[in-house]
Amino acid sequence: MESDRPRPIGRGAKVRTAVHAATLAELVDKGYAALSVENVAQRAGVHKTTVYRRWKDRESLLTDALTEHVATDIPIPDTGAIETDLRALARSLVQSFTSPAGQAILAAMFTGAAHLPEIASARRHVFHDRLTRATPVVTRAVERGELPSGTDPAELLKTLAAPIYLRLLITAEPIDEETADRTVRITLAAARSGALRPPQTP
Amino acid sequence: MESDRPRPIGRGAKVRTAVHAATLAELVDKGYAALSVENVAQRAGVHKTTVYRRWKDRESLLTDALTEHVATDIPIPDTGAIETDLRALARSLVQSFTSPAGQAILAAMFTGAAHLPEIASARRHVFHDRLTRATPVVTRAVERGELPSGTDPAELLKTLAAPIYLRLLITAEPIDEETADRTVRITLAAARSGALRPPQTP
Incomplete structure (x- = not known):
């Protein structure tokens, strides 16, 4: 688990970019039905709680990445x-x-x-x-x-x-x-x- | 249950028309998620086995009625x-x-x-x-x-x-x-x- 202390600006943007890229890569490789926060987090090299802190579920993650x-x-x-x-x-x-x-x-x-x-x-x-x-x-x-x-x-x-x-x-x-x-x-x-x-x- | 004896030509077409109309009416009233063969049969005034004899499931029924x-x-x-x-x-x-x-x-x-x-x-x-x-x-x-x-x-x-x-x-x-x-x-x-x-x- 990560702490909730503020992080330097820049890290958030990097995580966001990495998670977006991993979401699209998972979508391309496995399709929507198999898309999961766990797989996205693993692919992006972050803990899944890091993903859940920014996106409430795989739907909001997907929508954000696609947009x-x-x-x-x-x-x-x-x-x-x-x-x-x-x-x-x-x-x-x-x-x-x-x-x-x-x-x-x-x-x-x-x-x-x-x-x-x-x-x-x-x-x-x-x-x-x-x-x-x-x-x-x-x-x-x-x-x-x-x-x-x-x-x-x-x-x-x-x-x-x-x-x-x-x-x-x-x-x-x-x-x-x-x-x-x-x-x-x-x-x-x-x-x-x-x-x-x-x-x-x- | 109805028998499987051949029926006069004309009855099949009438059943088909009635079931198509009932399918669309159910779709308009209740939407796709609530569409069921049971409700369609009841609305069309036929037994649900009559529907299942012609259409294998609600998806083929819907596709046929829409087309x-x-x-x-x-x-x-x-x-x-x-x-x-x-x-x-x-x-x-x-x-x-x-x-x-x-x-x-x-x-x-x-x-x-x-x-x-x-x-x-x-x-x-x-x-x-x-x-x-x-x-x-x-x-x-x-x-x-x-x-x-x-x-x-x-x-x-x-x-x-x-x-x-x-x-x-x-x-x-x-x-x-x-x-x-x-x-x-x-x-x-x-x-x-x-x-x-x-x-x-x-």
Whole structure:
């Protein structure tokens, strides 16, 4: 058992990072059903009471690890042109979902742990974080005059992501670079036609 | 207990319809977790052995009832113009998902029963059936010269449905007629630009 005395700043962050990494590694190797605080603690090289001090159960640990991971796994491009920016973004999304970690995360979020309210909330937050981080891609394109003024960044980014999620969650079709490039063509056509401005815009 | 003698044709279909209706009614009233063959049989006015003779467990009963229900709940419009056809289709989809039955079905398919392989398969089949039934909407528009020759009906219909599913399954935003009308504008802009033809089409 560890004492409850305050620890120097830095150690907490290191434990947190190690436990998050161990959680994802366990998820990838063994799946959601077999995920346990004991195994995560062992893999992270910490005592399980250290884990329980920060996370009340495996569900909150999982939600926290997933949120942190997916909030930062898609780099935000700045190539100077909307078409190449969107292509990089859509391809990163496809790559993230088709990686072993991405597959394990999807399986946990949409199958094994889909019944947990925390997971539904994590799905919303993760998506919202990604939208917020990618918003400059759209605002820069509007400033450069590549897209109609008033184009709604959130609508554009949802249009970009929607066909990828449909394939992942409904049709179970494979997704690849062509899936990414096609959703870019669809999204750009919609944006240039003005369909991605708020409805009240003339 | 009922005997195993053959029964006149017609009775089986009636039992099937009654049991499907009872399954959906139980799902709407009580949710997936509380769904039981006993309750379904009682509601349908049949003995539970009658149910077990046709369906091996509540999962196969549920999958069968859902597949039958959602394969026919969206009427296929033929208004003579692609814009009004797609608007009717998208609005029907939104209405279906926002009805009490639609909400209960979504909760079962994507939350309560999401871990069942039969349900993943049912999601694919249901979507594929809807696509197939709606395909004439697109082929007629191409024949009328409203959309570019070579427009892929499946791609168009997936583009139409994707933003609705994204809101239902990821962002948890409300969906309404404006959601439907917006995805029609996006889809038409993409189709008219040629982005919904197969990639090899020049």
